[in-house]
Amino acid sequence: MSVLTDAREAGDADAAAPVGASVRNRILDHAQALFAEQGYAGTSTRAIAQGAGVNLxxxxYYFGAKRDLFKAAYLRGAAHVTEARSRALDQARAExxxxxxxxxxxxxxFVEPFMLNTATPEGRATMAMHARLHTEPDDIGKEVLxxxxxxxxxAYTEAFRRALPHLSFETACWRLYFMMGAYRYTLMRTGRLEAxxxxxxxxxxxxxxxxxxVPFLAAGLKAP
Amino acid sequence: MSVLTDAREAGDADAAAPVGASVRNRILDHAQALFAEQGYAGTSTRAIAQGAGVNLxxxxYYFGAKRDLFKAAYLRGAAHVTEARSRALDQARAExxxxxxxxxxxxxxFVEPFMLNTATPEGRATMAMHARLHTEPDDIGKEVLxxxxxxxxxAYTEAFRRALPHLSFETACWRLYFMMGAYRYTLMRTGRLEAxxxxxxxxxxxxxxxxxxVPFLAAGLKAP
DNA sequence: GTCTATATGGGGATAGAC
DNA sequence: GTCTATCCCCATATAGAC
Known part of the structure; x- marks a missing residue:
């Protein structure tokens, strides 16, 4: 969708701003990168503007309030993932x-669309935002989720419940909940794995x- | 360690500040509650002071910089948990x-000391801080972890590896990593389970x- | 130890010229 | 559409009286 350099360079002045990209997209790129790294409260609109090489x-002018910029930055990347998830489920059903x-x-x-979405810098940023949404203040996370x-x-949870008929409804919900925690933590790259x-x-x-x-979660979900 | 009212009332002026508690502890109580809910960057020292009924x-005077207050607030509660974890592992070994x-x-x-630590409001706050440590800015999380x-x-990871001899070292590490994500997400109470x-x-x-x-993680860890 | 007052900077947001 | 200058509030932190 947009050409962009490695979003993790966003901290270094505005060296990462490609000249060709539109102003809108440059702002969104850097908003994503910074929100992904430092969260909503930890990121200033000034830092975003500076990184994108535009003024405040x-x-x-383009996005209004900070909150709206956050939503726009997240939703741009999230749309891809939702499509990919939808396709992935359809394909599994077709098989x-x-x-x-x-x-x-x-x-x-379920997990592959999230994980493989990290192949691009923009995708990585979107997934990191996604993984930490539930820690953002003022319910921005819930709203956008x-x-x-x-x-x-x-659609996925219904498919899971059909695939797990031996589980009570409540136990199935708990296990899906644990699954969410596991894949989200993985998307964040906390450094604990390396440590x-x-x-x-x-x-x-x-x-x-x-x-x-995949084997970890599958085994956990179908445990007796 | 300290008498305290439900920390989640911290937002409501200073109604939650018990008169008997020492100033130090009142500050720590409210720091924990607010940091746990809104994170480091999302919490102002003013809000903490107001909640505790003291001035800025x-x-x-008591804690120095905000960063130091954060560490103090976290470490006070974390000490309990570390002791409980140590005891839990020792007991499992003794059996x-x-x-x-x-x-x-x-x-x-492994998980029980974290989960049951939420029995008190202070414990709940500590565990919520713990669960979101990896999203805090400026590596405060890593430092304190x-x-x-x-x-x-x-000690736990070594015990786990002994209990999982059929796994390669790398796969064992990945699975422990997933386990961390699952229990931390659970400690945060994101609302997704209810939804x-x-x-x-x-x-x-x-x-x-x-x-x-427990059955979910055990099954996942020992998957083929 | 406690408090008021304040220094100093950062932050979101906008006015208004170009 | 772009930019400078600025408003105004909030934030962390400290000085210094009591």
Missing amino acids: AQLH HPDGDIPLERLVRA AQVYDETTL MSGGLCDSGDFARAVEEI | AQLH HPDGDIPLERLVRA AQVYDETTL MSGGLCDSGDFARAVEEI
């Missing part, structure tokens, strides 16, 4: 027309993360 | 002098959470 008035999707397949369809994910997530493994594992290797997390 | 200068702690037992020893948990966590279950489940019921999460 322009930022307000199993009887309606019985194997659990491993379903878990993969409801706006994008609720519908798709509902724990003495540097042997790389939490930024999301392709590997998928292969590791 | 006193807050600096199995051969050195082979069953995985379910080990998982329980290293200070309290590293040693105990190392998903239509209000049937209560994410604040941490005793239930233990019973649900």
Whole structure:
């Protein structure tokens, strides 16, 4: 959607602002990068403007209040993911027309769109914002989550419950809840994996993360 | 350690400040409650001082900079948990002098100290701070994590690896990483569980959470 | 130890020229 | 659409009287 340099360079003055990109997109790129790293309260609109190489008035001209900029930055990237999730579920269903999707397949369809969305810097930023949404103040997280994910997530939870008929409704909900925690934490790259493994594992290797997390979650979900 | 009222009332003026408590503890109580809810960047020292019914200068007299207050607030509660974790692991070991702690037992020893620490308002706040540490800016989280948990966590990870001999070192690390995400998300009470279950489940019921999460994690960890 | 007053800077947001 | 200058509030932190 937009050309952009590695968003993690956003801290270094405005060296990361490509000249070709439109002002709107440059602002969104840097808003994403900074919100993803430091959260809503930890990021100033001034820092975003400086990183994007525009002045503060322009930022307000295009996006209005900080809160609205946050929403715009998040929603731009989130749209991709929602589409990918929808497609992933449809495909899993198409492979199993009887309606019985194997659990491993379903878990993969659930986590893969998030994990592989990190292939681009913009995608990484969006996923980091996503992973930390529930820690943002003033319910911005809830507002924006409801706006994008609720519908798709509902479809997934129903598919999961069909794949887990031996579980009570409540236990199924708890386990899906634990699953959310696991994949979100993974998306954040907290550094604990590297610390724990003495540097042997790389939490930024999301392709590997998928292969590791799918059997873990599938086994946990279908535990007796 | 300190008498305190429900920390979640901290927003309402200073109605929550018990007269008997020392100034130090009143400040710490409200610092914990606000940092837990809104994070480091989202909380102002003014709000803490007002909640505790003291003035701003006193807050600096006792604790110095905001950063130091954050650390003090976190560490006060974290000490309890570290002790509880240490005891839990020792007890699990004592029950199995051969050195082979069953995985379910080990998982329980790992998560229970965190979950049951939420029985008091101060404990709840500490655990919420803990759960969101990795989203705090300026590496405060890492600094403080290293200070309290590293040693105990190392003991646990070694015990886990002994209980999971069929796993490669890397896969074991990944799975422990996923486990961390799951229990931390649970400690935060994001509201997603209630949303998903239509209000049937209560994410604040941490005793239930233990019973649900132990089989989930044990099964995930020992997946083939 | 407690408090008022204040220094100093950062932050969101806007007015108004160009 | 772009920019400078600015308003005004809030934030952290401290000085210094009591």
